[in-house]
Amino acid sequence: MHFYIHQNVLDLGLKAIGVLIQGIDNHTISDDYLAWRNQKVTELVERYIGYDLKSDEILEGFYALHAEVNVPRRKIIPASENLIRLLQKKQDMFSINKAVDIYNILSMESKLALGAHDIDHVFGDIHLQLTTGKESYVPLGCSDSKPVKSGEYAYIDEADDILCWLEVRQVEKDKVTEDTKNVFYIVQGNEKTPEELLRKTAEEIISFTTAFCGGSGNIIGETVNP
Secondary structure, eight states: OOEEEEHHHHTTTOEEEEEEEESOOOSOOOHHHHHHHHHHHHHHHHHTTTOOGGGOHHHHHHHHHHHHTTOOTTTOOOHHHHHHHHHHHHSSOOOOOHHHHHHHHHHHHHOOEEEEEEGGGOOSOEEEEEOOSOSBOOBTTOSSOOOOOTTOEEEEETTSBEEEETTTEEBSTTOOOTTOOEEEEEEEEOTTSOHHHHHHHHHHHHHHHHHHHOOEEEEEOEEEOO
16 A cells, blocks of 8 residues: 655645554553553643643644635644644543544644544555545545535545545544554644654654554655646
8 A cells, every 4th residue: 555645735735654563452551551651641631731732833734724725724623733622621631542532642742733544544655745636535524425615625535535635534434442453643843843753753653553552564656746
């Protein structure tokens, strides 16, 4: 599987790295993992007490990116901001499974948008490109396809199925469960996020996921002209 980032998306100011991790065990919960997770969540709760999200340059950078494809600010909250808001409200992080919890923690730490996809349910390569409006899009938790406008960016496989709309809404088709073995991770930023932050976060996805879930991983990604 390859990950291609199209030039017309890069021209918006979007930055992204793909990570592929294969052969994970997403079932077994070790004491070391629980200790790491609990410590990270405690640190994040303390970090974001009273934090003004509206003044954060990285989060504002996602709103600017959405504006480039005519998605109104009132319509959608950036993925990392939504996680932080829930953390501030609950003073805790809702647990889904190891692979998902790990990337959610790293998303809140970096404020980058992260996502995970079970590649055994993906057809062919993945393209980060502008939509045509003809793609199939079944958001997470839904059973029916939803309409998509043309000119928005999305992660799309070669069956013309959207895997993630913008960097915000993932889909039912390739959601990561406890039975998932092979995962493609999105690490996405904007004009306010330095390349070093994306690289560091991508490397942390590999190191923490393989430490607690096993498997092996590498960074993938290629720029493609339209």
